[in-house]
Amino acid sequence: MSVYNQFVPSVGIENRTSLRYLTAHHVRNLATQPAVRLRPRFLSVRRVGWARPLLRLRSEVPATVHGADIYHSPLFRKHWPYGEDLDDEPQHPECPHRVIVIERALHESQLPLHWHEVPRFREPFAANCAKLLKIVEASGLEALEKETEDPALARAVRAAAAVHFLDHIAEIHRLVHVRGATRIDMDTYLSDDTLEVALMATRAALEATDAALKDPSRLAFVVSRPPGHHATRATAMGFCFLSNVAIAAHEVLKRSDKGEFSRPITRIGILDFDVHHGNGTEDCVRQQERIRFVSLHEHPQYPMTGGNPNEHGPKHNIWNFPLPAGTDWHNGYAEAYAEALNRLCSGTDRSDVVSDLDLVLVSAGYDALASDPLAGLHLKPSDYSEMAFQLIHRLKPSTPVVFCLEGGYDLNAIGEAVSQTIQGALRARAEQPQAVV
Numbered sequence: 001m002s003v004y005n006q007f008v009p010s011v012g013i014e015n016r017t018s019l020r021y022l023t024a025h026h027v028r029n030l031a032t033q034p035a036v037r038l039r040p041r042f043l044s045v046r047r048v049g050w051a052r053p054l055l056r057l058r059s060e061v062p063a064t065v066h067g068a069d070i071y072h073s074p075l076f077r078k079h080w081p082y083g084e085d086l087d088d089e090p091q092h093p094e095c096p097h098r099v100i101v102i103e104r105a106l107h108e109s110q111l112p113l114h115w116h117e118v119p120r121f122r123e124p125f126a127a128n129c130a131k132l133l134k135i136v137e138a139s140g141l142e143a144l145e146k147e148t149e150d151p152a153l154a155r156a157v158r159a160a161a162a163v164h165f166l167d168h169i170a171e172i173h174r175l176v177h178v179r180g181a182t183r184i185d186m187d188t189y190l191s192d193d194t195l196e197v198a199l200m201a202t203r204a205a206l207e208a209t210d211a212a213l214k215d216p217s218r219l220a221f222v223v224s225r226p227p228g229h230h231a232t233r234a235t236a237m238g239f240c241f242l243s244n245v246a247i248a249a250h251e252v253l254k255r256s257d258k259g260e261f262s263r264p265i266t267r268i269g270i271l272d273f274d275v276h277h278g279n280g281t282e283d284c285v286r287q288q289e290r291i292r293f294v295s296l297h298e299h300p301q302y303p304m305t306g307g308n309p310n311e312h313g314p315k316h317n318i319w320n321f322p323l324p325a326g327t328d329w330h331n332g333y334a335e336a337y338a339e340a341l342n343r344l345c346s347g348t349d350r351s352d353v354v355s356d357l358d359l360v361l362v363s364a365g366y367d368a369l370a371s372d373p374l375a376g377l378h379l380k381p382s383d384y385s386e387m388a389f390q391l392i393h394r395l396k397p398s399t400p401v402v403f404c405l406e407g408g409y410d411l412n413a414i415g416e417a418v419s420q421t422i423q424g425a426l427r428a429r430a431e432q433p434q435a436v437v
């Protein structure tokens with residue numbers, strides 16, 4: 001089932017969600033067809049007022065709290081369907097305007113924020129990336145550790161290829177840079193810079209996690225796109241190409257195993273509150289018992305996985321909380337969230353067990369907002385403040401937390417919801433004396 005296929009004309013690849021299903025015939029068609037204009041239902045019934053000024057969020061964060069680190073890049077305004085422009089009304093919900101409204105809301109929020117622009121990869125990206133992929137194919141992932149030409153790109157490719165199949169990344173490169181394809185499936189479009197932007201999102205997650213591990217008193221929020229939590233080891237889907245949060249988690253475990261931290265990382269928690277099940281993240285971590293994955297999501301809903309709360313995977317590290325459409329904070333969500341935090345923090349159903357997590361990565365999606373055009377849960381922006389507050393409260397003060405943007409498509413609400421998330425997290429940190437500097 002596709003998010004959008006009921007709204008778009010057929011291009012002959014219905015029900016195909018994997019790059020591997022694309023035959024040469026399909027690829028030729030994709031390479032020659034004009035970009036298909038997606039007109040999802042919500043855009044046809046109301047204008048997206050992304051240029052409307054957002055409400056200013058009043059800061060309730062004590063001045064003693066260090067603040068939050070925001071990772072961003074102008075590159076996250078690239079990657080969009082061919083023929084579209086920032087001045088146009090976006091025709092696809094996963095659009096660059098998302099990061100623009102979030103950054104603007106954060107600037108207006110008066111929250112104590114520290115802005116970190118992630119530098120671009122060196123030019124020429126396509127050739128450099130192709131070279132790295134060939135090195136991995138010929139000599140294995142470890143060969144990239146010695147690459148000095150663009151170490152940041154080498155690290156992003158190596159970390160991504162440690163989680164995804166190498167063919168998955170190489171195929172995106174081929175489709176974008178060799179064949180000029182315009183989409184992977186009915187939902188997931190491609191443009192000239194898709195792989196570069198996706199790898200930048202991976203790099204931002206890696207660098208935010210590095211910094212958070214160095215100074216756990218800090219909180220980080222990565223304002224990146226495209227999202228990642230639907231990308232499985234082998235498949236790009238649901239607007240996602242690389243499973244950034246899973247990649248960051250595996251990279252931390254690898255570094256820990258090499259003795260790069262003062263004490264080993266024994267357990268990482270991934271909390272996914274995007275309204276869609278994080279099927280990609282789950283696929284990428286289900287064989288790693290040191291990563292505990294907890295997802296709250298609407299079900300049934302795209303991608304139609306994560307519906308069985310009693311299926312915990314071969315390593316018993318998966319906890320899914322499917323919720324029916326219409327659920328709001330006071331009608332089921334708060335209760336499920338409390339249970340989800342219990343599982344995240346200890347793997348048990350108890351709220352009085354001290355968290356055993358050394359790091360928490362949050363797949364922060366904002367499409368559970370009541371006003372989101374793609375789904376049916378009914379959260380308010382202020383609910384995200386409470387969710388972040390409760391999360392931080394359940395963790396030890398020394399636990400680093402990194403939020404990475406996933407979905408969220410109401411351009412009038414996601415900025416405020418992200419601001420509320422950071423505000424709630426900082427308020428909770430303020431109540432943890434050890435975390436105050």
Ligand SMILES: [Zn+2]
Nearest residue numbers: 274276367407
């Ligand atoms: Zn989503």
